[in-house]
Amino acid sequence: MLFFLTLNKDYDVSFSPFQEKDKLDSRVISYLNVPLPLGIIEDVLERSLKRQLSNQGNPKKKPNEIKNQILNYLNNFEWDIQEIIWKEVNKDFCPDPSLELDQDRKNKNWDAFNQRVLGRQLSKGDLQVLARELRLKDEEIITFAQFNVEQGKAKWLPSVKQINRGWQCQRCGETDLEEWPSIYGSAATCGSCASIGVSTSLTVLYRDKRSLLEGPLNVSFRPHWVLTEAQQRASEQVDAFMKDTYTETALLWAACGAGKTEVCFPAAAWALNQGKSVLFAAPRQDVIHDIAPRLQRDFPDFTVQVLTGTNTVKFQAGGLVLATTHQVLRFWQAFDVIFMDEMDAFPYHGSRALEWGLKNALRQGGKLLYLTATPSQEGLNAVREGEMALIRLPARYHRNPLPVPIWIRSDILSEPNGCRGKWGKQISLLRRQGPVLVFVPKISLVNPWIESFKQTFPGWRIEGSYSSDSGRSIKIKNLKLGQYDIFVSTTILERGITLPGIQIVVLGADHPMFDERALVQMAGRVGRTRENPRGEVIFLSQKMTSAMKTAVQWIEEQNRYALDLGLID
């Protein structure tokens, strides 16, 4: 999107996406005939004008001086574009467009637009999507956006800015950008957030500064569950964290399957009633789609914005948002409270862009609570250094301890050779307690192991899956229905799935692919339901790695802590 540089009657320089006189601010007296990228215009404003102004006692110059100065500056570039000249605006009796919008209180489109852009930062492509959803023309949407900018409620900014000698993406914070020669000189494209639309030094963002909520609400919060003792305890601590003026971030470290999400609902209700906007974020959309109905059920009269890549409606209204961390990049200082689920999971963990985006979606003085069963090293360090408060939820609601993994030493794991010896018998024993989920460290091991198990256990129903398997969703559905005796999987089933009665075997638990978090998460699949609160976790490997040791320590510590507090029997 390009902008026309404008000069108004107070000799202030500004810019507008339009040159038609009925769309220009009524104060504009001249504009440049050639529209330019915003990055260039900002450059003009900063370098050619401010420097000059600060050098002189009297900052007010004659319009012709300002005009010439700008032309001289631009002509220095020797761009291969048409000649740049100033054009005069002849405003004989032209209504001010801003007055019209302001007075037209019944303009439903204008209201709908404003409800959907609060706290957002949007590319031109995003605005075009919004135009389609509201059945408006692109031009109308840009007019609305420009009006908010003129009113100081929003601003336009280049998506990628030159900072010192490098570039920085303003949407995701990335500084490692691809530079290329444009007709305006060097330009840069961000690859880190390209999946949600193009971001370059020649494109712009519309950034709306307004809060998602206008003031306190009267939200009816009707939970369909009763918090367990452990949850109640954690919930009170979350509540205290919300009201504490000093701590900005906290970590809720929960046992796998302890119900950490619901613990946050009372605090969310409190925040909304205070007029504070709330975001539930998670790295993956299946987590979002899992939380959405639970949240909607407990906040029955309230519309929850649900934003994921597969959602059909991209723009929704309301102060309670549920979004993947990718979608969070479309918000800027928008939320008073953020609950960030699974901080240690892909693709959020290790993505500078997504971490930056989440932090910048938080308003000044806002609260950020990370939820996880397996905190990242950075998270633990922050707790240790006192930068982050720690809240623990060490017990499951059925008051049984977490199953502690058993290590069986075996050295025939690199090649599937059939299930000989001790652990072959072990699998038969496991199967008596429930279906067996076998984790392998590599996709290439899935099929050989399926074959090997089929030979060893003829007549058993044996299947397997991995991330790029096209039959994955059907197989997982069957797995949830308990239709397999043995299911072989890569880490795709590591998190967020509850399989009644499941027993776990990790083949090659000493593989570098399995860090302590993955191991704790895999072990955490066992014993999640009231009907089957117990079960076995077996780590099979040649050696005991420190990740395996740490995983066992974490689980044992969680149980010990829960026992001390009297939260398990």
Next chain:
Amino acid sequence: MKGLWRNAVRISQVLWYKDEQACVFCGEGHGPICLTCRMNYLRPELRRCTRCGKLIESGQLDCLDCLAGRGPKQLDQVTAWGHYSGGMKEFIQRIKFKSQPNLIREISRPFSDWAISQLPVVDGIVAVPMHMSRLAERGFNQAEVIASALHWELGLPILSGVERLESRSSQVLLSRQERLHNLTGAFNVRQPEDYQGKSVWLIDDVTTTGSTLEAVAEALRQCGTKEIYGLCLAAGLEKRLVPLSE
């Protein structure tokens, strides 16, 4: 400014082949273009219609459109490297719409090798100019980017001075006007004597009907260009080749 692309390509040339790259069209197979993608998109078993560049069955010389006289007439030959579909289409769209012109480096070697095996050596390369308004917004012309890659790989000089004529009006209105715009007479050569008696490759990213190439070629013919060969990254497939299910 025109020289910028040439220099940029040269500077980064050294870095191009440094690692084992993945296939640029599917991201999985062996790069720069895996065997599957070569079969799927480059379609070496198919001919190219000599008039418009469309991919046609190997039995024919020209496509049905061109046989019926509906194809370009000002070009000596038109050819296209591959079929505008799937991973190849996505690749071209990433260059154009996701502002990733540097991607051209990943295919400049195999594309140039192919081009020189199909077309005679010429005096220079001409890129189809873009609409001024679109160029202003995108900041680069993808045809120029492709031309620069060919220039670097093959050493053929780049000829400039062809411009697209248009009246500038509101940005928003322009795209509709553009569609209505008749291409004939839409191009102008600034210094006709530069093209007198020359042979050229005329470069564009994608061709469908060949009408854009034809309009530029007409302007070039008028200033005495002797031979004009159209060259594109991708073209359509003749309809009778498309299975009924599609």
